[in-house]
Amino acid sequence: MCLGIPSKVIEINEVHRTGRIDYLGTKVRTNFALLDDIRIGDWVIVHAGFAISRLNEEDARETLDLLREIAEKS
């Protein structure tokens, strides 16, 4: 239910605020009513069929850079 792996938005029905995401290769029906301005290609966190947060790619990159830096220093 709470898996923390981001999924990619692949289909949006603007009227119903629903659509589909690709979760590790599986297409899953998703409700987007909890997010504003969702677009195809966005990465989202989905919980029990509802997208609850959109991934911020810049922050993701910063965290990845930090991890790489720590790994290189060791």
Next chain:
Amino acid sequence: MAAANEFRRKKVIDALIADIREKKKALPSPCRIMEVCGTHTMTIHRYGLQSMLAAAGIEMVSGPGCPVCITPGEVHEAAIRLVTERENVILATFGDMTRVPTRLGSLQSTAPARGSEVRIVYSPDDSLDLARRHGDKEVVFFGVGFETTIPSIALTARSASKEKLSNYSILSGLWLIPPPLRAVLESGEVRLSGFLYPGHVSAIIGQEPYEFIAREFGYPGVIAGFEPGDILLGIRSILDQIRGKKPIVANEYRRVVRPEGNPIAREIMEEILEPKDACWRGLGLIPRSGLRLKAGFAAYDAERKHDLGIEARESDLPGCRCGAVLRGVISPPQCPLFGKKCTPETPHGPCMVSFEGACLVHHKFRGPGS
């Protein structure tokens, strides 16, 4: 963003552990960190972080962060009574919920009344579909969850009301995460050095609701994601906070958690739900720790609609120590039934049923004798 591998790479994990070990050396006292969320518990054990951290002098303690587990026995029993005593009821719920043992058996093991049945759903939306499709049945969605799930359940109530569905209601266990943390701290029952706050609850509520823990109680804490790298970055931050004697609510999961959380989700919660005093398994009655549908949506509240008369009492079955596990007072192997009478095949309490339950996670990743 498939770069998730980086968060699990051995070299990254080893480097973080080495760094944590160094940081810990500079601190005199033992270090015990509560991971509040059951999904954190799962990552910690799946990737063997528990023992690596223990070797670095850091003990992880599981907290009350499994909604299936903290929902008290009487609520599970109300669901069982609904479907076994009333005809033509479809009880829709998440998969784990059907196996929770109670004094009346489990949803899965008891025989439904004539025309009634239990259906497993993946999303609250699916339960609405059932109500639309089965106009001749009474559909009750048995939904429990924390702030992560609550907005979607609130939306479901709103849709039902908009569509004027008369055969739909929700038997809910809607639990808020900050109040039990206050309860754990006020009881003084467990010695702790800091908190790993749940990432996806925080995606909804943001940072502010945890501030009292740093301000009033002086404990460091960090919002963390669910990859091994996320958790170790979080622990590193807690150690820095202890060392600098500056407890704050840090956010190491910025890619998903905004400081203000998800305002749309919070607005929907406020529109449809109101706080109530709620009983937690193991923790008892905690003021304003739960939510219920506001009066305008009372027609969709299964407890009121079906007059369920849910009364609080001791939740655990005889011998089960889930309550103590959920408070962080004992770890699962300290329960005398763990791995003996109580196994994933023959669970004796919800902590051995839910995939976020501490007992199941211990049993699965560390074995019955761990």
